[in-house]
Amino acid sequence: MKIEKWELAVILTLSIAAWFSTEARGQTLGAGFTEAGTPAVSGKVYQFAKIADGVYYATSNGPMAAGGNHPIIVNENDVLLVDDGTTPGAARALLEDLKLITNKPVRWVVNTHFHYDHTDGNSIFGPDVQIIGHEYVRKAILDDVLHREPFKTSVGNMANQAEALKKKIADEKDAAKRAALEAQLTAAQADLEQLRNIKPTPPNVTYSSKMTIYSGQREIQILFLGRGHTQGDTVVYLPKERVVCTGDLMESRLAYMGSGVFDEWVTTLDAVKELDFDAVLPGHGVPFHEKSLITAFQSYLKDFMRQGADLRKQGLSADQTAQKVDLTSHKADFPQIQGPGADLRGVRRLYEWMDERAGGK
Numbered sequence: 001m002k003i004e005k006w007e008l009a010v011i012l013t014l015s016i017a018a019w020f021s022t023e024a025r026g027q028t029l030g031a032g033f034t035e036a037g038t039p040a041v042s043g044k045v046y047q048f049a050k051i052a053d054g055v056y057y058a059t060s061n062g063p064m065a066a067g068g069n070h071p072i073i074v075n076e077n078d079v080l081l082v083d084d085g086t087t088p089g090a091a092r093a094l095l096e097d098l099k100l101i102t103n104k105p106v107r108w109v110v111n112t113h114f115h116y117d118h119t120d121g122n123s124i125f126g127p128d129v130q131i132i133g134h135e136y137v138r139k140a141i142l143d144d145v146l147h148r149e150p151f152k153t154s155v156g157n158m159a160n161q162a163e164a165l166k167k168k169i170a171d172e173k174d175a176a177k178r179a180a181l182e183a184q185l186t187a188a189q190a191d192l193e194q195l196r197n198i199k200p201t202p203p204n205v206t207y208s209s210k211m212t213i214y215s216g217q218r219e220i221q222i223l224f225l226g227r228g229h230t231q232g233d234t235v236v237y238l239p240k241e242r243v244v245c246t247g248d249l250m251e252s253r254l255a256y257m258g259s260g261v262f263d264e265w266v267t268t269l270d271a272v273k274e275l276d277f278d279a280v281l282p283g284h285g286v287p288f289h290e291k292s293l294i295t296a297f298q299s300y301l302k303d304f305m306r307q308g309a310d311l312r313k314q315g316l317s318a319d320q321t322a323q324k325v326d327l328t329s330h331k332a333d334f335p336q337i338q339g340p341g342a343d344l345r346g347v348r349r350l351y352e353w354m355d356e357r358a359g360g361k
């Protein structure tokens with residue numbers, strides 16, 4: 001079954017509008033789907049946009065520590081969930097809201113990669129649920145994942161945000177504004193509490209290059225197309241529905257680069273482009289269909305690698321390069337670029353990666 005062009009156009013137009021309106025606040029889209037009356041169902045925390053028959057895209061705009069977006073595949077008798085959120089609480093909220101769409105049981109969860117915002121709901125599932133990930137994901141989660149990036153800094157940031165909110169509340173004279181800040185603080189503290197509840201739980205089913213799930217009429221391909229965003233990224237591909245779920249290997253915006261394998265990321269994206277699809281459902285951002293956006297991201301990555309290597313040759317440290325690197329020429333494709341500079345964790349990883357390459361890894 002194909003997605004009708006107009007359906008995708010509606011989803012894209014509305015979601016891109018939502019993206020621009022929410023991106024400035026550093027959030028993913030969500031509310032835009034329902035505000036505009038598109039085929040979406042709104043739960044307490046998650047909204048579900050219909051992409052194809054039985055294929056949904058769940059997004060959240062809070063109040064929980066919302067992580068990535070979730071493609072959800074509802075089959076004749078069961079459900080496959082792509083990624084399961086930042087915390088056990090977020091995953092429970094997702095399952096609760098999912099009842100608005102289906103009462104069929106979740107039988108599979110695919111972890112697209114090891115990052116906490118895609119896997120830390122894993123602990124709520126019993127042994128009857130198969131949590132599938134690339135074999136690297138299991139290894140990474142078992143390797144003291146909470147003391148490594150990106151969890152380490154992200155959780156630190158959340159604690160700092162809560163402290164900053166407390167200060168703002170103390171200084172705020174306007175009662176209505178103070179109430180709004182207090183609500184934000186309550187939500188932030190609840191998020192922090194949830195983060196403390198995390199029990200790193202690795203996939204209980206791993207694979208190395210490809211596995212296929214057949215459920216009723218549905219064929220779901222679980223593909224490792226190469227390293228990129230991390231060393232074990234999974235792409236979930238529905239050949240009949242022509243939908244590809246890319247995790248953070250390809251977002252509609254710039255991805256976190258702190259675990260990147262940069263040169264292979266570019267070639268893995270070539271492999272993604274070779275799939276036959278009408279819609280890309282990314283781990284963050286909005287659905288899209290243009291292969292040109294993938295090419296644009298590849299060009300961003302190449303530029304990042306080239307400039308990083310040049311600046312390092314000039315003797316700049318990773319921290320200095322993070323200030324100096326200038327990727328503003330990619331702003332038209334990635335409007336989140338506001339000026340020169342790049343995420344420090346991405347640049348530190350770039351330096352580490354250059355060392356690995358020099359060492360022949």
Ligand SMILES: [Zn+2]
Binds near residue numbers: 113248256
């Ligand atoms: Zn990620």
